[in-house]
Amino acid sequence: MGEVMKEANFSLASVKFTTAANINSLVLQNVTKAQRKVKTDKENVAAYELTGLAGGGQQIDRLKKNYSKAVDLLVDLASLQTSFITLDDIIKATNRRVNAIEFVIIPKIERTLNYITQELDEREREEFFRLASSDLSLQFIFELYILNFVLYLCVCRCLFKVLSY
Structure with a gap:
């Protein structure tokens, strides 16, 4: 991810360096319009204006590709982050249930079993004493x-x- 973002930012810097014109107009263009535009530029050479093509078309294409990759990776990363957050919530809920079973339900059942065992032992002793005390x-x-x-x-x-x- 870091390498893709680095490459995308480097492409943006190279576009800004090669085209002296403002590239915002190219970025803000609608997708339904032409994919590539060629600009003309006039250079003043020895008092003559020479018409030619403005540079930077290849750099703009590279910029578009690099930022497309970066956006795709960011969408994947956001999807993974959402999945991790959901999974974390589920794990926390499961841990709460495990703790409730371990620290509340199991001790309560153990106390109930101990009580039942004590009561049965007490009844057995009482019955033995009752039988033994009578000639x-x-x-x-x-x-x-x-x-x-x-x-x-x-x-x-x-x-x-x-x-x-």
Whole structure:
């Protein structure tokens, strides 16, 4: 981009140097008019006026090409800049969402899970204490344990008899 702008400005300087006339009239011409104009110039040589062509046509063409390139590059640059600004806004919004999830939502869920775990542990301790504090409950649990053991022994004997035959 810098090289194109440098070349365009150098072309403008060379046009101003080669044509003594004001080039604003050429620049302000409408595009629908002729693309190239030839100017005549009169030189006074030994008291005679000689009609000839004014110089600078090639430099003006070069100036036009260089500034066309520069304008095209500036349009591309402006398009990229707009895209970068939009992308930057999207990235900022995404970062805000990530931060909200990381610093608000996840800690809230972790606190809820800790609360649920504590409540379940508390209920388990209360139930164990309730069962352990009652003699009837302990006796009932012991009897169930013995009945399960006796049932297990009966099943084992039956299996042994079946397998023995």
